[in-house]
Structures are given as C-alpha cells and as structure tokens.
Amino acid sequence: MISINRVTRIFNSRDGDQVTALQDVSLEIGRNEFITLVGPSGCGKSTLLRIVAGLILPTAGRASIGGEEITEPRAETGIVFQAPTLLPWASVLDNVLFPLRMMHRIDSTSTDKAMALLKLVGLTGFEGKSPRELSGGMQQRVAICRALVHDPDILLMDEPFGALDALTREEMTMELLRIWSERPKTVLFVTHSITEAVVLADRVVVMSPRPGRIAEIIEIGLPRPRSFETEATPEFHEASQRIRQLIFGTRHVGPGRAAA
Amino acid sequence: MSVQAAPPLEERQKPPRRRKKSAALYEVVLPLIATACLFLLWEGACRAFAIPGYLLPAPSDIWIDTMAIGSTVAGHTAATFKTVMLGFVVSILISLPLAVILTASPAIAAAVYPFLVWTQSIPKVALAPILVVLLGTNELPRIVITVLVAFFPLVISIATGLLSVPPELIELSRACRASKLSELLRIRLPYAIPFIFAGLKVAISLAVVGAVVAEFVNADAGLGFLIQTSTAFFKVPVAFGALIILSVMGVVLFQIVVVAERVFFPWSSSNTTPGA
Secondary structure (H helix, E strand, O other): OEEEEEEEEEEEOOOOOEEEEEEEEEEEEOOOOEEEEEOOOOOOHHHHHHHHHOOOOOOEEEEEEOOEEOOOOOOOEEEEOOOOOOOOOOOHHHHHHHHHHHOOOOOOOHHHHHHHHHHHOOOOOOOOOOHHHOOHHHHHHHHHHHHHOOOOOEEEEEOOOOOOOHHHHHHHHHHHHHHHHHOOOEEEEEEOOHHHHHHHOOEEEEEEOOOOEEEEEEEOOOOOOOOHHHHHOHHHHHHHHHHHHHHHOOOOOOHHHHOO | OOOOOOHHHHHHHHHHHHHHHHHHHHHHHHHHHHHHHHHHHHHHHHHHOOOOOOOOOOHHHHHHHHHHOHHHHHHHHHHHHHHHHHHHHHHHHHHHHHHHHHHHOHHHHHHHHHHHHHHHHOOHHHHHHHHHHHHOOOHHHHHHHHHHHHHHHHHHHHHHHHOOOOHHHHHHHHHOOOOHHHHHHHHHHHHHHHHHHHHHHHHHHHHHHHHHHHHHHOOOOOHHHHHHHHHHOOOHHHHHHHHHHHHHHHHHHHHHHHHHHHHHOHHHHHHHOOOO
C-alpha cells in the first residue's frame, strides 16, 4: 500500500550546513498493517512520517501510496500529532468535524460520523465541552477522532502518546489497538517507547540516527488481540531486547559483550 | 441547579459563580471606595492648607466650574470622543490587513517593517503641526495623528497572534489541502484573538492620547482644546475637569474592550488574562 523506495531527505540548516535526516530508506507497508517506527531523537522518524503525509518531499528516491507518487498531502490520510492541538474556541464536536470543514466535505451525515467516533473512544456526552475542560488523555482521544473523521485508509501518528503520563499512556495504547481492530487501517506510528512499539506493531522499524536510516525491521509475531498480559510473554521480551540492542548498540552492554 | 446534572458539570459551574461575586467586589467596589477616599483627601487638603485654586483646585471647585459651562463641556467631550473612536476604528482597519500581509511573506515583512518602525520613531507632537499644513484644519489630521499614535502596538500584537498558531495545526490544515485563506480565517485569526484584544486594549488607551495631542495643535473643539484655552485664561478648575473627563473616557473605553472580549470570546479572556 505504502512504498518507500530509497528515499533520502536533506535539510538545509540555518547556518548553511546540510543535515541528512534520512538516507536511502526503503520500506514496503501492506494494507491495514500496523507499523511502528522507533529510534532515538534525530533518526528521521518524523521526517519519514511527514514524507508519507506529503507535507515534505524527498530529496531523492520515491515515496508512493497505491502506486501513486506522493507529491502533496492526500485527502485519505489522517494525522495525529504529539500535542492534541485542538482549537480552543471550538467544542469537542466541532474539533472532530474540523478536517471535514477544511476540506469542504461536511454534509448531513458528518455529525453522526463524529458522534460515532466519539462513542468509539468513550467520549459520548463530551461533544459539547470545550477542549480545556478535558484531561490530556481525553484531548488526545479527540485528536484521534479528528484524524479518523474523514475515514482515511492511512493513519499517521507522530508520538501521539508522548505527552501523556505513563498510566494514561498504557491505557491509550490498548485503546488504540481496540480502535484499530474495529476500524482497520494502515497505521504508521512513531514512538520513543520500545514497549509501545512492540505491543502495537505487526512490524517494528528500528531506525538509527545521523544519518537517519533503517537499522532493522523486526516482525512481531505476538497473537492478537493483545493486552497488558502480552508484555509478560517471552516473545515480547525477546523483541524488546533486540530493539534495545539495536538502539543502544554496545554502549550500554557489559564489557564482555562489547568485544563480541 | 438540577439534581440530575452530572457531578463534574456542577463542580465546573460553581467556582466561576463564586469567583464572579468576589471579582465584582475587587473590580468595582474597592476601586470606587479608593477613588472616593482620594477625592475626599484632596478636598480636605485643599481646604486645610488653603491651597490657591490656580495651583490645585479642590474637587468641589472643579465640579462647580465645569458644570457652570456643562453644555459646552459636553460638546467638547463629544468632539474628542468622535476623534478617538474614528482613530481607533481606522487603526483596526489598517492594522488587521497590515498584520496579515506582514506575516504572510517574509519578503514583504522585511520591506515594510522599517517603515513601521520609522513611523513610530517620529515624535507625533512634532509631526502634528506639519500634518495640519499638509491636510488642512479639519478632522482628517486629528484622525491621522490618532492613528499614528495608536496603530503600531495593534499591528505588532495581531502579527504575533497570527504567528502563534502551533505548527501542527498548520500541517493539519495543509494535510486537509485547505487554502491559505481558510487557514487564515479558520485557524490563524481565531488563534490571534487573545493577542488582538491585548493590542486593542493598548490601542484604545493610546487613541485617547493621540486625539488630545492632535487637539493641542489643531482644533476648535475637544477636551484637549478646552484644556489649552482654559489654562490660557487661568480657568484651572475647568482644565482639571476636562482632564478628569478624559481619564474617565479612557478607563470606560478600555473596560468596554475588556467586556467585549469576555462576552464574545469567553475562551480567550479566561485563557490569557488570569489576573483580570
């Protein structure tokens, strides 16, 4: 469904230097596959996400969706950012409807669609509230509804739970799995959390920085539906450990293994 | 007050009500009492120390002398009010598009910004007589001076507001393939509302200053004109009366802006001015 073929992206920094955010990245993502991108800061995860979103273009290489090259933002893609960035003057319902308004696609069924989504994330009864009356987790749920309201087939999530507290974060992770199982979509999910990456994904793409490139792609064979118990399985630990090794390399490993 | 209302709803409604009551006490009653005390002190001092009326007239003398020419004073007040309001409205009409243009393109901003700073560095009092020569002795130079005094902080705060939008929302707008115009109308301008009102509060205060400066050099009516003519004839109590009316006008207009923000954009005022 999404095809990233030898994509390189170079940014010109303010002092005139060139920074290679992504180098020679290739990735094939199937329909309704859940892919998480994990890696340290500066490994180009967000850049890759924005290339798929059509918000920035690759310097070299080709990114395409369904065979069609991505040259501009595409209507059938939904985005969730780290901050909920809801409109403070609009109600929860109007925030969810916002993309439809911007796309001039609002019609008589829109409100029903939005209400169904709010029900899906457990926010029935909050549609008339203003965003600042909601907690951080609830605001992020609204942001997820906003990303789903035009029924996109691709959902891009840039560290969506990064600003939440640890408990809300775990809850939202399971919530997202439930939403995804009810409304399957192709998901590209950027995160700093190894646990989050493994528990959500069909495949974890581990990236390494300077220049950003793919270190390894790890298949997660854990059965679905997954739950908190999934994190206790040996497979889960094995995958997490492998990712940790890829990210931290020999830096944090004991002296005996550093030599190997 | 219904019993069936959900608990969180009731919890949310109660504190503002309680706050409103104490806010009324703090914002209206206490300042009024303080002002009344000040005037009493002033009156008492003038009588106790027999301060001559041409140096510092007592409040009672100000009241009597000003009321003696009440209808004339009212006419002057109306003239100044007209200049202030016209200057304020024109400032808004100029500042809004100017701020939009400044924030839309870095090239335009670089070209226009020096001129804006330049208009601010000119002493308006020095410019006023020149403008009278240029534009004649009518309302126009007064409005121009008022605008020159008032518009700059408004432009700056609107521009700051338009640029305060979180970058994610702009990305969202681009991802929705929205036009620059709907991005401006649906995201940037609403986001700028708290900043716009901060600018409006400064601008309305400055508009009063600007109008009086203009009246000092070119007017046959207005409170600025009244202060000049009455001091020239040593009618100091009338000058003080005009001064008090001017300050009341400034405070009332400022409060109207504050109330307008609270009424029309409640999310804005409660977000940005926790002290007010």
